[in-house]
Amino acid sequence: MKIVKKNLKSQVDERGELTVAEIGHDIPFEIKRVYFLKDLKTDVPRGFHAHKALLQVMYCLSGKTNVLLDDGKNKETVPLKAGETLFIDKYIWRVMSDFSSDCVLAVFASELYDEADYIRDYDQFLESVKARKTHG
Numbered sequence: 001m002k003i004v005k006k007n008l009k010s011q012v013d014e015r016g017e018l019t020v021a022e023i024g025h026d027i028p029f030e031i032k033r034v035y036f037l038k039d040l041k042t043d044v045p046r047g048f049h050a051h052k053a054l055l056q057v058m059y060c061l062s063g064k065t066n067v068l069l070d071d072g073k074n075k076e077t078v079p080l081k082a083g084e085t086l087f088i089d090k091y092i093w094r095v096m097s098d099f100s101s102d103c104v105l106a107v108f109a110s111e112l113y114d115e116a117d118y119i120r121d122y123d124q125f126l127e128s129v130k131a132r133k134t135h136g
């Protein structure tokens, strides 16, 4: 599993900080939706699903979290802190946990919200990964 974690470019001057995310460079798809996660319970993990088609880039605006990525074969826990982005591919089970109390996440998504795109059962996720390998 390839982990794609980047820092967004920031311009800092005496007025403050300006941060840029460019399609093609920082975001490898056209963005159709952006959502934000904030006021997160520090000890309550979220996610526990994969997507069939959705591509996402998670951007940590402040604080920090850990993101577990699981491709059905390998699992990796990726620490994410303010200023960093993490690309999350389709058919990757994800769990976000250990939120700092000031953690704010923005998520750039390639598709509109569609509950039918979620795989929320882990055994079904493993079956889907197997089926994709078998049928290409």
Ligand code: T46
Binding pocket: 033, 035, 037, 046, 047, 048, 056, 094, 107, 113
């Ligand atoms: C993901 C991780 C990183 C909507 O109505 N529209 C939306 O665009 C989204 C993202 C969610 N919702 C509803 C669906 C649920 O009733 O908001 C509620 C909370 O969503 P969920 O439990 O899926 O939240 P997370 O934090 O577990 O997962 C979210 C995204 O849903 C998911 O795509 O990859 O963040």
